[in-house]
Amino acid sequence: VFTGQSLDRAELERKDEAWIGERQADPRSRAVVLSGDRVLIDPHDQHLARRPLPPTTSGDPPLLLGLEDGHAVFALDLPAHPDAADPEFVSLRDAGSIMPGPESGLAAYAMALAGWHRRHRFCSNCGWPSEVREGGVMRRCPNCGTDHFPRLDPVVIMLVEHDGRLLLGRRPNWPPRQYSALAGFVSPGESVEEAVIREVREESGITAFDPVFLASQPWPFPSSLMLGFHASSAGGEPRPQDEELDDVRWFSLEEIRAATAEDDPGRPLKLPPRVAIARHLIERWLRGG
Numbered sequence: 001v002f003t004g005q006s007l008d009r010a011e012l013e014r015k016d017e018a019w020i021g022e023r024q025a026d027p028r029s030r031a032v033v034l035s036g037d038r039v040l041i042d043p044h045d046q047h048l049a050r051r052p053l054p055p056t057t058s059g060d061p062p063l064l065l066g067l068e069d070g071h072a073v074f075a076l077d078l079p080a081h082p083d084a085a086d087p088e089f090v091s092l093r094d095a096g097s098i099m100p101g102p103e104s105g106l107a108a109y110a111m112a113l114a115g116w117h118r119r120h121r122f123c124s125n126c127g128w129p130s131e132v133r134e135g136g137v138m139r140r141c142p143n144c145g146t147d148h149f150p151r152l153d154p155v156v157i158m159l160v161e162h163d164g165r166l167l168l169g170r171r172p173n174w175p176p177r178q179y180s181a182l183a184g185f186v187s188p189g190e191s192v193e194e195a196v197i198r199e200v201r202e203e204s205g206i207t208a209f210d211p212v213f214l215a216s217q218p219w220p221f222p223s224s225l226m227l228g229f230h231a232s233s234a235g236g237e238p239r240p241q242d243e244e245l246d247d248v249r250w251f252s253l254e255e256i257r258a259a260t261a262e263d264d265p266g267r268p269l270k271l272p273p274r275v276a277i278a279r280h281l282i283e284r285w286l287r288g289g
């Protein structure tokens with residue numbers, strides 16, 4: 001989910017501002033439409049809607065996502081939130097559940113880029129209003145000349161295994177019985193492998209070792225990149241170390257396998273939703289991958 005979109009990002013062409021202007025004026029160009037945390041869908045096939053570009057927009061220009069079948073696709077970030085009851089706008093999380101992977105990947109790309117522009121209108125070096133460049137893959141400050149690029153926040157998320165069991169934790173605000181893989185932001189001056197070991201110790205008191213990277217997922221809520229790992233452990237009694245988790249424990253393979261079937265309130269474990277990489281990592285572990 002949120003991966004696999006195949007747009008040509010037009011990295012070279014987009015350096016030419018005149019070429020971008022031509023794409024904006026081209027009646028064959030299309031836009032995916034965003035508003036707040038929601039995306040416009042085509043109600044017939046539940047794919048992301050592609051709409052003609054409006055002749056003019058206020059504020060920042062539309063963001064050029066790339067080329068699809070040779071024609072430009074932009075992201076159009078609507079300033080006004082649509083009526084909450086409008087079924088053609090769905091949250092990005094819901095889009096991840098209902099759309100094919102590549103369509104949700106395009107939605108995530110559009111939302112990640114538009115979200116960054118919303119939050120970075122001013123130069124972080126001098127405070128001057130900055131301007132969209134290269135169709136939106138950067139902003140430039142006209143006052144001090146600093147270039148700003150979209151930020152990504154790396155997050156490690158890890159299955160910690162000991163003796164055929166997985167270490168899973170739950171946050172206080174989650175639905176009852178729901179547990180997931182431990183996770184946390186990578187800190188400055190730290191490798192992702194070091195972050196895995198530190199986060200496991202901070203959240204559970206358990207010592208993990210030999211982290212191995214498995215898979216990644218864009219997670220634009222608002223700008224994370226999830227980095228999925230498997231790590232080993234010599235076991236021990238896990239305990240929540242701070243307010244972040246209200247429980248952390250080992251689950252057996254049988255408990256986890258049972259939880260992948262239809263959810264049953266009588267079982268001790270409810271797995272995270274399929275939109276999350278944690279679910280993918282857990283199912284992959286069950287398959288022996």
Ligand SMILES: [Zn+2]
Binds near residue numbers: 124125126127142143
């Ligand atoms: Zn500046």
